[in-house]
Amino acid sequence: MAATVAIVADRIAWEERQLIAAAPGLGLTIEWINDESLCLGRADAPVLARYDAILLRSRSYTRGGLIAGLAEETGARVVNTARAINLCENKAVLRSTLRAAGVPVPEFRLVLSRADFTRALADFGTPVVLKPVYGGMGKRVALIRDADTAHSVYDYVEDLGHAFEQACLVEPFLAGGASTRCLVIGDELIGAAEFTSGGDDWRNNAALGNTSRPAADTQEVAKLVNGVLDVLGPGIYGIDLFHTPDGFVVNEVNHAPGFRAVAQATGVDVAAAVGRYVHEVLS
Structure with a gap:
């Protein structure tokens, strides 16, 4: 009998459609549950009771960890774990945790106020990148090239962002560097693609339509x-690396990674790899 898996997500995108379409051939039945419809909190969580596993693909940088934690309380098998998702959702905590484990990350400063921002600029000079602690897909990431515009840019963070959104990182801009997305399923690196910015957009992010090509598994x-x-x-992750003169650094880890660009660049069958991992989790 096929295992029944719930994809918990805010929407059905290309990746979710691929997984749902491939499910019968993988010995799985996969159904979508809108992450806004769960209303978790009961210890038995009847809304999840019929599923053998929960594949959490909420792209929200607040919902994922909350849902995973409450789902795990019910005894559900959740991919990824609540601990992993909570770390991935918070760029500052993730970087400090990785750095403590000896994994190289970009130098950064946590900015919670204009005073913090001023000190970060003094530390790094310009150009710098200003990015939200909570967020993904390249959204609200700003390249500040000149000191005379820096505080004008920060006005938008200070005046328009809610307190949650005002938590930012400032880091030196790595000029001319491509980025590499490593797609991990379970404990296996199944494919990697190198992204370069396209057109006038400096950001290297597949969600922004940048160009991609296979990257060497060095x-x-x-x-x-x-x-x-x-x-x-182990889990399902998109690990994003920056190229630096001294080697790679881990920029961030995505807990609900888009994998279209890696699949198209490398030809790897991501859905099959996900299916194998789900069976491994259930065994």
Whole structure:
């Protein structure tokens, strides 16, 4: 009998459609549950009772960890774990945790106020990148090239952002560097793609339509991926690396990664790899 899996997500995108379409051939039945409809809190969570596993793909950087934690309380098998998702959702905590484990990350400053921002600029100079602690898909990430515009940019954070959204990171801009997305399923690196910015947009992010090509699975990349897995445990992750003159650094880890760009660049069958991992989790 096929295992029944719930994809908990805010929407059905290309990745979810691929997984649902491939499910019968993988010995799975996969159904979508809107992450806004769960109303979790009961210890037995009847809304999840009929599922053998929960594949959490909420793209929200607040919902994922909350849902995973409450789902795990019911005894549900959740991919990824609540601990891993909570770490991935918070860029500052993730970077400090990885750094403590010996995994290289970009230098950064946590900015919670204009005073913090001023000190970060003094530390790094310009150009710098200003990005939200909570967020993904390249949204609200700003490149500040000149000191005379820096505080004007920060006005938007200070005046328009809610307190939650005002938590930011400032980091030096790595000029001219491509980024590499490593797609991990379980404890295996199944594919990697190098992204370069397209058109006038400087950001290297597949969600923004940047160009991609297969990336080499080097010993350095494998070591970094293993270091991340030592911290987070097995799961389904998009590990984003920055190229620097001194080697790669881990920029962030996505807990509900888009994998279209990696699949198209490398030809890897991501749905099959996810199916194998779900069966492994259930065994």
